[in-house]
Amino acid sequence: MKLERKELAQLGGVLGLVLLLSGYIRYTSREILDVPCDVLLITGGVLLLAWIVLDFRSLIGFFSKRSSKLGANTGVLIVAVVAILVFLNYLGFRHHKTFDLTTAKLFTLSDQTKKIVEPIKTDVNIYLFDKAGNPEVQQVRDQMSDYADLNRHIHFEVVDPTEQPGMAKEYGITEMGQLVVVNGSHTEHAQTTTEEDITSAILKAISTTVNSVCFLEGHGEKSITDETPKGFSGVADKLKKENYLVSSVNLVTSDSVPSSCSVIVDAGPAKSLFPQETQMITKYLEGGGKALLLLDPGTNSGLDSLMSTWNVKVGDNYVIDVSGVGRLIGTGPGIPLVVNYGPSPIVKGFENMMTFFPLARTVSVADQSKADPQTVELLKTSAASFTVPNLGNGTVKFDPAKDERGPLSLGVSAENKSGKSDARLVVIGNSTFATNQWFDQQRNGDLFFNAINWLTEEENLISIRPKEPTNRRVTLTQAQMTELSWFSMVILPLLVILGGIYIWIKRR
Amino acid sequence: MRGFYAIYRKEMSHYFVSPVAYIIVFVFLVLTGIFFTNALAEVNNYANTMAMQSMEMGQTASVDVPSLVLRFFLGTIGIVVLFLTPMLTMGIYSEERKRGTMELLMTSPITDAQIVLGKYFASLSLLAIMLVPAIFYMFYLFGHSDPAAPWRMIPGAFLGLFLLGGALLALGGFMSSLTENQIVSAVSIFGISLVLWLLDIFAQGNGAIAQALQYAAILKHFDPFVQGVIDTTGLVFFGSWIFLGIFLTLRTVESMRWRRA
Numbered sequence: 001m002k003l004e005r006k007e008l009a010q011l012g013g014v015l016g017l018v019l020l021l022s023g024y025i026r027y028t029s030r031e032i033l034d035v036p037c038d039v040l041l042i043t044g045g046v047l048l049l050a051w052i053v054l055d056f057r058s059l060i061g062f063f064s065k066r067s068s069k070l071g072a073n074t075g076v077l078i079v080a081v082v083a084i085l086v087f088l089n090y091l092g093f094r095h096h097k098t099f100d101l102t103t104a105k106l107f108t109l110s111d112q113t114k115k116i117v118e119p120i121k122t123d124v125n126i127y128l129f130d131k132a133g134n135p136e137v138q139q140v141r142d143q144m145s146d147y148a149d150l151n152r153h154i155h156f157e158v159v160d161p162t163e164q165p166g167m168a169k170e171y172g173i174t175e176m177g178q179l180v181v182v183n184g185s186h187t188e189h190a191q192t193t194t195e196e197d198i199t200s201a202i203l204k205a206i207s208t209t210v211n212s213v214c215f216l217e218g219h220g221e222k223s224i225t226d227e228t229p230k231g232f233s234g235v236a237d238k239l240k241k242e243n244y245l246v247s248s249v250n251l252v253t254s255d256s257v258p259s260s261c262s263v264i265v266d267a268g269p270a271k272s273l274f275p276q277e278t279q280m281i282t283k284y285l286e287g288g289g290k291a292l293l294l295l296d297p298g299t300n301s302g303l304d305s306l307m308s309t310w311n312v313k314v315g316d317n318y319v320i321d322v323s324g325v326g327r328l329i330g331t332g333p334g335i336p337l338v339v340n341y342g343p344s345p346i347v348k349g350f351e352n353m354m355t356f357f358p359l360a361r362t363v364s365v366a367d368q369s370k371a372d373p374q375t376v377e378l379l380k381t382s383a384a385s386f387t388v389p390n391l392g393n394g395t396v397k398f399d400p401a402k403d404e405r406g407p408l409s410l411g412v413s414a415e416n417k418s419g420k421s422d423a424r425l426v427v428i429g430n431s432t433f434a435t436n437q438w439f440d441q442q443r444n445g446d447l448f449f450n451a452i453n454w455l456t457e458e459e460n461l462i463s464i465r466p467k468e469p470t471n472r473r474v475t476l477t478q479a480q481m482t483e484l485s486w487f488s489m490v491i492l493p494l495l496v497i498l499g500g501i502y503i504w505i506k507r508r
Numbered sequence: 509m510r511g512f513y514a515i516y517r518k519e520m521s522h523y524f525v526s527p528v529a530y531i532i533v534f535v536f537l538v539l540t541g542i543f544f545t546n547a548l549a550e551v552n553n554y555a556n557t558m559a560m561q562s563m564e565m566g567q568t569a570s571v572d573v574p575s576l577v578l579r580f581f582l583g584t585i586g587i588v589v590l591f592l593t594p595m596l597t598m599g600i601y602s603e604e605r606k607r608g609t610m611e612l613l614m615t616s617p618i619t620d621a622q623i624v625l626g627k628y629f630a631s632l633s634l635l636a637i638m639l640v641p642a643i644f645y646m647f648y649l650f651g652h653s654d655p656a657a658p659w660r661m662i663p664g665a666f667l668g669l670f671l672l673g674g675a676l677l678a679l680g681g682f683m684s685s686l687t688e689n690q691i692v693s694a695v696s697i698f699g700i701s702l703v704l705w706l707l708d709i710f711a712q713g714n715g716a717i718a719q720a721l722q723y724a725a726i727l728k729h730f731d732p733f734v735q736g737v738i739d740t741t742g743l744v745f746f747g748s749w750i751f752l753g754i755f756l757t758l759r760t761v762e763s764m765r766w767r768r769a
Contacts, residue, residue, distance in 0.1 A: 070766045074759050081755055085748045092744030093723060101661045102575065102736040132718075138728075469572035473555060474548065474652050481545075484648070488541030492641055493534045500530025507525060 006055055013051025019044030096149070103470045109146050113199040117150045120206060125182040126156045128193070129173045136177065140193045147198070154202075181205040188243070204243040211456040212245040214261035216277075218252055220270025222294075222431055229437035232267055235448060238439075244452070251277040257284035263455045265292045268431025272302035282306050288421030290455035294431035297361035298390070310414050311370050312427050315362035315387060319408055319429070320396055323384035334391070336360050336410065340380040344413050346426070346450045347378050354442040355379065357410055360430035362387060364409035373416035377409040379428070379447075413454065426451045511618035515626025516633075519600070523634050532595055536638045539588050544645045547581040574650050574657040575736060582665050582734040585642060586727075589635070589673045590701050596634060597680030598694035600627050601761075605688045610764065620761045628681055628754055635673045639666065661736045668733020671746035672726065676701055678753025685760040701726070 023040030027033060052059065062068055100108040109117075126144060130137050137158055144156035161168035161176070171180045171187060179190040179198065183205040190201035215224050215232070224236035224246060236246045249258060251273075257264055257280050264284065266273075273281075281303070285291060295301050297318045307314055321336035331337065335358045341347035357379075365375045385406035388396045398405075411428035432438060434448040476484070523529040555571040604610040613623055643666055650657045680697040687693050707725035722728065729742040 067766055071763070074763060078756065078759060082752070085752055089723070089744055089748055092741050096739055096741040096744075098732075098740070099664075099738040100736065101658060101664045101738065103658050107732070107735060107737045138722075468570040469575065470655070470657075471570040472572045472574055472653050472655060472657055474552065474573045474577070474649055475654050476548075476652055480652075481548075484548075484645075485541070485545045488544055488641070488645060489538060490541075493537040493541065496530055496537060497534045500527055500534075503525060503530075504527060 006058065009051045009054035012047045013055070016044045016047025016049075016051060019047065098146075104468065106469060109150065109195060110199075113147075113195060114150060116199055116203050116206075117147060117154065120151050120153050120202075122183060122206070123153050123155065124202060124205060126154065126198070126202075127159045127167075127171065127180045127182065128156070129159050129161045129168055129171070129178045129180070130176050131160055131162075132158050134176070136193070140179070143193070143195065143198075147202075207243075210243060210245060211262035212247065212260050213239055213452060213456075214247050214249040214258065214264045216251060216264060216266045216269070216273075217248045218250045219273055220268075222267040222435060224248060227436065229435060230432075231436050232434065234436040234439045235434050238445070238449070239452070244456075251280055254280075256280050257289065261289075263290045263292060263452060265294070265452075266301070266303075267294045267434070268296045268299075269301050270296075270299055272300045275302070278303055278306055282309065285310075285416075285423045285425060288423050290424045291426070292451055292455060293425070293427045294434070295361065295363070295427065295429055296431050297359055297429065307427070308366065310373055310416070310425050310427075311366045311375055312412050312414060312425070313362075313364050313366040314427065314429065315364070315404075317361055317387040317389055317404075318391055318396075319357075319360045319362060319381060319385055319410065320388055320398075321381055321385040321406075323382040325382070331356060331358075333396075334359055336381045336385055336408075338379045338381055338410060340382075340407065342376045342378045342380070344376045344378055344454075346413055346454045347447065348450075350443050350446070355444050355447050356433060356438060356441055357428075357430035358432040358438065360410050362404070362408045362410065363412050363427050363429040365412055372418060373414045373423075373425075375412055375414045377412055378426075379410040380407045381410060383407055413451070422457075424455050424457075426455060511622035512626045512629075515618065515623055516630050519627050519630030520633065523630065528595075528599075529634060532592060533634075533638055536588065536592060537641055540585060540642050540645075543584045543588075544577075544581050544642070547577045547584070548649065551576045551580065572657070574653040575661065577649055578646060578661060578665055578736075579734045581645075582642075582669055583731075585639075586669060586672055586730055586734070589669065590676065590705060591698070592638075593635070593673060593676040593680050593701070594694040594697040596631050597677055597684050597697060598690045599684065600631065600681055601685040601757075602688055602690045602693045606690075614765060620758055624681070624754060624758045624761055628678060628757075631677045631681065632674055635677065636670065639669065639673075642666075658736075664736060664738050665734045667738070668730050668742065671733075671742070671750075672730045675726070675746045675749035675753065678750045678757070680753075682753050682756045682760065685757045 019040050021044075023037050023044055026037045026040060030037070063072070098107070100106070126147075128137065128140050128144075130140075141156070141158065144154075148154045148156060159167055161173050171182075172189075173180070177193070179193050179201070181188045181190060181198070181201040181204075186205050188201040188205040190197040215221065215236075217223065222230070222232040224232045225248075227233040239246045249261065249264070251257065261284075264281065266281075281289075281291060282305070285306075293301070293303065295303070295314055297316075301314075304314075318334075319336045320333050322333050323337070325337055325339075335356050338355045338357070339352060341350045365377055383406045385408055386398045387404045387408065388398070389402065410430065411426065414425045414427075416423040416425075428447075428451075433444045439445045439448070551571075551573050554576075555573050558571050601610065604613065643662065646662045646665075647659075650659055650662060676697070679700060680693075683697045683700065684690075684693040687696075704724065704726045706727075707721050710721065723745075729739075729745045732739050732742060
């Protein structure tokens with residue numbers, strides 16, 4: 001078989017294309033232009049060129065055909081349209097708007113996040129250290145694009161720590177999935193990739209102050225190093241994660257509350273504080289200090305004088321809750337449960353959510369008519385609760401002569417703006433609610449944190465919490481379910497088939 | 509407009525006089541029924557388990573049954589649509605070309621755009637008809653929700669499903685216009701849809717190309733709709749596919765005139 005010059009040229013042209021493609025694949029896979037790669041590309045190019053030169057006439061002939069011209073026109077048009085669509089999609093991707101149809105606005109960033117992120121003026125880099133292929137990464141990427149929509153200064157990048165070990169080391173990455181917020185030299189680690197944690201990390205990365213929480217010790221208080229269910233180690237861990245400095249202070253060995261303390265916490269003193277200590281705390285508060293006092297029933301804190309200055313009445317009693325609601329979740333009458341809250345940012349958004357106080361005493365506003373300091377009763381038990389002077393041998397009875405009936409107040413927040421600077425105080429008649437055992441129950445932990453955040457005036461940290469879907473049920477009886485199954489799986493499809501058969505018969 | 513309507517009617521009657529439409533709709537409805545009752549039972553079960561657990565743990569767990577059913581059910585229906593659209597579109601041009609009726613159409617006073625749009629909207633209408641029972645199920649479900657669920661989620665989710673189907677149909681129409689062989693057209697539409705569907709699994713990394721490929725993944729744009737979020741990105745994305753599909757089909761139909769010249 002004899003090949004003509006033209007056919008040979010065409011064959012060479014095809015071979016040239018194949019060689020060019022192989023050279024390109026070799027180059028992209030090895031990322032270096034080595035000798036075999038050069039050979040492939042050059043030979044391919046020469047062969048292709050030879051084809052064009054040798055077979056020039058038929059090429060010209062092809063392109064001068066009417067269909068080729070029209071084809072070329074169409075080709076150009078298609079390329080132009082695709083380019084416009086790509087551009088449109090790029091614009092649509094960069095400037096998009098979302099409409100969240102869910103009731104709880106599950107897929108919209110919270111107002112808190114907006115308030116924090118929108119005013120940022122410096123570049124904030126957020127790195128997620130993870131394998132780009134992990135399914136969670138996409139979710140975070142989507143969420144971060146919502147952040148970037150809020151503010152152009154937010155930059156997000158996924159970093160594979162195995163590919164960039166130096167960067168992972170720089171930011172102290174120990175495991176996959178860690179998220180770091182970097183604002184200049186200030187680096188913050190987000191604990192998880194929930195909106196709550198990311199926004200908190202951003203807030204901390206852009207904030208310049210560090211608050212210090214000092215836990216008093218020396219009178220049998222809950223210890224921040226105690227990891228047993230009765231301890232406060234969980235509280236301390238969470239505070240540290242929230243960028244608070246946490247320390248224990250013993251006032252016996254000092255002559256004043258350390259000025260470095262942004263907040264002092266007295267978590268369930270078992271024994272009375274010394275008068276000097278009470279005086280130090282009073283003075284600290286007069287100077288614009290902030291304090292959180294958790295006072296368990298059956299103890300005397302020795303803080304009575306302080307309480308009366310602040311218009312707070314701490315009852316010498318135990319609160320008994322016989323509403324029976326607690327029984328649903330396995331708690332008894334000794335654990336009052338609160339679902340009604342006062343008008344304070346500390347308990348904002350708590351409505352219809354529970355907080356528990358295992359063994360609590362009443363803490364209420366002593367004189368409601370007094371305007372200063374501004375006091376708010378935070379926690380209200382149900383009407384089916386009452387006080388008893390002591391728990392006796394386990395059986396308690398309501399004595400209308402001495403005991404108070406619910407609703408009872410279990411906590412008070414007070415604010416005194418008359419001093420040099422704004423002094424704040426929160427008193428709650430129980431310390432157990434924030435122990436390791438109870439901290440994660442319902443809103444107990446939030447109550448503690450919101451109190452601390454309110455005291456340190458970091459209120460914008462309050463209430464950024466993961467959104468939960470609305471609790472909804474579909475109430476169908478068994479009969480309705482069965483009918484629905486029959487209708488959807490059998491009757492309706494059969495009707496369609498019968499219709500088809502009817503038409504078919506009719507047409508025959 | 510008359511030309512468009514004539515083509516539309518011809519296509520619709522073609523769907524409904526042949527057994528094809530009935531069988532497709534029948535299969536679709538059986539699957540819809542099975543998936544719906546199954547999703548409802550599964551989610552109810554899950555909600556009950558969560559409620560029991562939360563009682564033991566002393567925490568309340570929120571389960572939004574109607575929204576979850578909507579999401580699972582329509583998520584699955586999306587996959588069914590992916591499998592069924594090739595069957596709706598595989599013949600719309602291939603069959604005409606094979607039987608030679610395309611020539612008749614080309615010589616009729618109907619414009620190319622009327623042919624393409626007429627055929628496209630006919631296939632879209634069939635898809636809409638297929639989805640009617642599913643819409644009814646969702647309204648039934650939301651009607652029995654306690655407390656009431658936001659109705660606006662239903663049109664939002666079905667808009668997503670309809671756009672997804674619309675994009676696949678436009679693409680299917682184009683593939684069908686390229687070949688005389690229905691099997692070839694069906695398989696190629698299916699292959700392309702599947703690639704678009706799974707694109708984000710293949711495309712990983714931060715690079716511009718990887719991100720562009722991730723963007724092109726159909727599933728990513730469909731998901732928000734069934735979760736209750738309408739994102740304008742999704743509207744632009746599906747709108748572009750629909751436009752591109754119709755535009756390319758138009759070019760192929762047009763080329764049929766001059767390719768013989």
